[in-house]
Amino acid sequence: xxxxxxxxxxxxxxxxxxxxxxxxxxxxxRGDQVxxxxxxxxxxxxxxxxxxxxLFLVWRAFPAxxxxxxxxxxxxxWFPDQDPPVFxxxxxxxxxxxxxxxxxxLAVPVGYGIALFTVFYADxxxxxAAGFITDLLAAVPSIVFGLWGLAVLQxxxxxxxxxxxxxxxxxxxFRNDSGLYTKSILVAxxxxxxxxxPTVSALSREVFVRVPATHVEAxxxxxxxxWEMVRAxxxxxxxxxxxxxxxxxxxxxxxxxxxxxxxxxxxxDVSWQLSEPGGNTFAANIALKWNEAGPIxxxxxxxxxxxxxxxxxxxxxTARAIxxxxxxxxxxxx
Amino acid sequence: MAxxxxxxxxxxxLAGALVAxxxxxxxxxxxxxxxxxxxAQSGTSGRGQLDCATGALxxxxxxxQANAIAAWANAYQxxxxxxxxxxxxxxxxxxxxxxxxxxxxxxxxxxxxxxAEKAEADARCAAGPAIDLPVVGGAVVAAYRVDGVxxxxxxxxxxxxxxxxxxxxWNAPEIAAAxxxxxxxxxxxxxxxxxxxxxxxxxxxxxxxxxxxDAWTFPGGKDWSAPGGQGAKGSDGVANAVASTPxxxxxxxxSYARSAGLRSAAIDNGAGPVEATSASAARTISQxxxxxxxxxxVLSLDYATKAPGAYPLxxxxxxxxxxxxxxxxxxxxxxxxxxxxxxDAGQSVLEEIGYVPVExxxxxKVRAAVDAMSV
Numbered sequence: 158x159x160x161x162x163x164x165x166x167x168x169x170x171x172x173x174x175x176x177x178x179x180x181x182x183x184x185x186x187r188g189d190q191v192x193x194x195x196x197x198x199x200x201x202x203x204x205x206x207x208x209x210x211x212l213f214l215v216w217r218a219f220p221a222x223x224x225x226x227x228x229x230x231x232x233x234x235w236f237p238d239q240d241p242p243v244f245x246x247x248x249x250x251x252x253x254x255x256x257x258x259x260x261x262x263l264a265v266p267v268g269y270g271i272a273l274f275t276v277f278y279a280d281x282x283x284x285x286a287a288g289f290i291t292d293l294l295a296a297v298p299s300i301v302f303g304l305w306g307l308a309v310l311q312x313x314x315x316x317x318x319x320x321x322x323x324x325x326x327x328x329x330x331f332r333n334d335s336g337l338y339t340k341s342i343l344v345a346x347x348x349x350x351x352x353x354x355p356t357v358s359a360l361s362r363e364v365f366v367r368v369p370a371t372h373v374e375a376x377x378x379x380x381x382x383x384w385e386m387v388r389a390x391x392x393x394x395x396x397x398x399x400x401x402x403x404x405x406x407x408x409x410x411x412x413x414x415x416x417x418x419x420x421x422x423x424x425x426d427v428s429w430q431l432s433e434p435g436g437n438t439f440a441a442n443i444a445l446k447w448n449e450a451g452p453i454x455x456x457x458x459x460x461x462x463x464x465x466x467x468x469x470x471x472x473x474x475t476a477r478a479i480x481x482x483x484x485x486x487x488x489x490x491x
Numbered sequence: 492m493a494x495x496x497x498x499x500x501x502x503x504x505l506a507g508a509l510v511a512x513x514x515x516x517x518x519x520x521x522x523x524x525x526x527x528x529x530x531a532q533s534g535t536s537g538r539g540q541l542d543c544a545t546g547a548l549x550x551x552x553x554x555x556q557a558n559a560i561a562a563w564a565n566a567y568q569x570x571x572x573x574x575x576x577x578x579x580x581x582x583x584x585x586x587x588x589x590x591x592x593x594x595x596x597x598x599x600x601x602x603x604x605x606x607a608e609k610a611e612a613d614a615r616c617a618a619g620p621a622i623d624l625p626v627v628g629g630a631v632v633a634a635y636r637v638d639g640v641x642x643x644x645x646x647x648x649x650x651x652x653x654x655x656x657x658x659x660x661w662n663a664p665e666i667a668a669a670x671x672x673x674x675x676x677x678x679x680x681x682x683x684x685x686x687x688x689x690x691x692x693x694x695x696x697x698x699x700x701x702x703x704x705d706a707w708t709f710p711g712g713k714d715w716s717a718p719g720g721q722g723a724k725g726s727d728g729v730a731n732a733v734a735s736t737p738x739x740x741x742x743x744x745x746s747y748a749r750s751a752g753l754r755s756a757a758i759d760n761g762a763g764p765v766e767a768t769s770a771s772a773a774r775t776i777s778q779x780x781x782x783x784x785x786x787x788x789v790l791s792l793d794y795a796t797k798a799p800g801a802y803p804l805x806x807x808x809x810x811x812x813x814x815x816x817x818x819x820x821x822x823x824x825x826x827x828x829x830x831x832x833x834x835d836a837g838q839s840v841l842e843e844i845g846y847v848p849v850e851x852x853x854x855x856k857v858r859a860a861v862d863a864m865s866v
Contacts, residue, residue, distance in 0.1 A: 239712060312735070336679065339736070340721045423686035423722040434721040445724060448554065448582030449601075449688035449713050455584075 218460035224453050233425050237457035244457050246464050248425040253438040257410040259346025260353055265403050268357025276365040277387060288362055295355035303416035306348035311339055318343060318432035329429045340422035342436040348416055353406035360405060364398030365391060397480045404476030408469050414440035439465040543571035544827035546820040551579035552586020552599030555690055556627045556808045560599060562840050567831050574824055583690060590811055591615050596825045597812035601690025603789040604811060618816025622787045623809040624857055626832050628847030630772035631695050631804045632755035634748040635740040636733050637661060637676060643756040644669050644764040647702035653680055653740060655707060656719035661738060676738060683732045683741030686722025688713040694806035695742045701794040746845020758804055762797035769842040771802035777851040786814055786860035819866045826864045833858050
């Protein structure tokens with residue numbers, strides 16, 4: 158990607174430079190200089206911002222780390238303004254990862270499906286309309302998703318929870334001992350799934366569109382069915398992009414705040430039982446506790462934000478690493 | 492335009508009235524006072540006239556009193572067009588910090604200043620101490636939805652048992668004993684608490700600790716600490732959760748229960764059940780003991796009160812201001828606004844919007860404290 162083979166000598170000497178500059182003759186024009194400075198500045202600004210955010214979080218989180226009388230990593234309680242302060246992120250980290258995991262399990266296959274349908278299966282016009290409608294989901298404010306999840310979705314999920322408990326209750330994930338099916342990680346996960354769906358489907362659609370027509374036509378010419386064509390020529394080419402789409406969706410699921418704060422019961426427990434009331438996430442906890450927090454409470458919330466920051470950073474780095482590794486043997490698709 | 496001019500007139504008239512009396516308790520005979528009562532009449536009927544001041548005032552804090560302050564600011568600004576009151580409901584903790592950092596003229600808070608905060612706030616005020624003024628009361632109710640149950644009586648023991656998951660069914664013998672003749676369903680109790688940090692939770696758990704210490708063994712504070720139950724965000728969240736869940740109960744502020752059309756339990760502290768109303772809650776608040784010194788009116792509520800007709804599960808929120816000093820214009824406006832807040836007119840607004848007014852001897856003390864504020 159991103160290479161223009163016409164200008165080989167110039168490219169060989171300076172692969173980083175924009176190829177079109179060579180066509181225009183003079184080595185540097187003012188416009189080029191300005192543009193390069195601006196774009197370089199923008200790129201550096203991002204790094205600077207990230208570093209500044211990390212620094213701010215560490216600096217403001219420090220008093221909480223000092224004041225905490227319990228283990229920050231393993232405690233499942235949040236009483237930072239109590240004397241002595243006791244708080245830890247175990248329940249938050251667990252709930253954050255579990256809700257995001259539920260969301261990904263539900264959203265990723267559907268997102269890929271939507272993208273495949275719009276690009277390879279649907280009539281061009283129907284496909285475009287379907288893609289457009291999915292993208293519209295991304296424009297709905299998250300508080301609307303939260304209120305909808307609370308008022309509309311949740312009352313209808315009791316049946317699903319009961320069904321899971323009855324038929325799959327042997328698996329701890331689906332067991333429900335409380336008889337209550339509201340305010341659960343399952344509800345939050347489904348709301349999150351709908352929220353990340355447009356991210357996953359829009360990004361993977363972009364990748365599918367870029368699959369070279371020659372690959373697709375070659376597969377079809379060899380007598381492959383649609384599905385065989387997708388498997389043989391689309392998926393191998395698109396895989397890095399699909400991973401990247403899922404990771405970006407995961408980033409959103411991990412960080413979503415108000416919808417989760419509204420839906421979850423915000424309990425500080427570590428329970429695998431998806432359909433029981435409970436669960437909490439980093440972002441939701443910050444939203445719920447920030448207003449009334451005292452000095453140590455604020456600092457403790459920032460400390461939890463620092464962990465979320467590290468978690469999302471790790472997710473993104475992993476995604477990049479996967480991308481870089483895959484790119485080598487899938488024809489430099491990224 | 493015309494409105495603006497009458498405001499000016501009122502302000503000029505006021506200048507005279509201000510010299511004559513501190514808070515204008517009996518300025519009715521004073522011609523200047525009479526003019527200002529007439530022109531600045533919107534929202535002020537009853538006690539005295541409004542001592543308009545000019546300028547802009549910023550305050551922040553408790554979201555629980557946001558509606559009260561909005562109503563007051565609206566009425567005050569209507570009467571005094573040259574004044575602007577801006578209240579940011581960013582939470583008690585943040586409000587107190589803003590006040591300590593001298594970013595605001597006063598703070599609204601669900602709890603009085605802690606000793607550490609008091610020291611910092613006193614340092615900020617420099618010329619005089621920072622004072623806690625209890626001006627907005629509230630009642631916390633146990634709102635329930637049990638179809639077919641028109642009235643419900645709960646004792647502190649029962650409340651603690653329900654919210655601690657010790658009493659789990661509506662037809663439990665303990666509940667039946669407190670409610671003779673009421674057909675209670677054979678159904679599990681679903682109980683809701685606040686998932687966010689809240690002064691309501693703080694007061695509710697304080698009440699349970701004070702009145703049912705053996706049944707309620709969890710630490711108090713703004714964060715719910717008992718296991719079990721379900722959390723919902725905000726009083727409105729709890730109200731919606733209770734309204735949409737059969738056989739459920741939750742604690743929330745009276746005004747939210749009313750606007751959601753929920754029934755709330757009468758509480759029996761040992762002297763017979765008392766329904767939650769502004770009047771019955773005001774009775775408990777007015778009997779609170781002042782534990783602060785001087786004009787710092789920190790209250791200690793008597794949660795275990797057995798006074799007839801006194802609803803015991805109440806809360807008091809404070810305005811925290813400097814007794815003296817600061818920028819003269821802002822200090823003048825703060826005093827003027829708080830004078831309106833503690834006037835009969837100001838306090839009567841509270842009942843209309845679901846808060847609880849301060850009454851009797853306590854109100855006199857608060858008025859004296861506001862009168863003593865100076866530039």
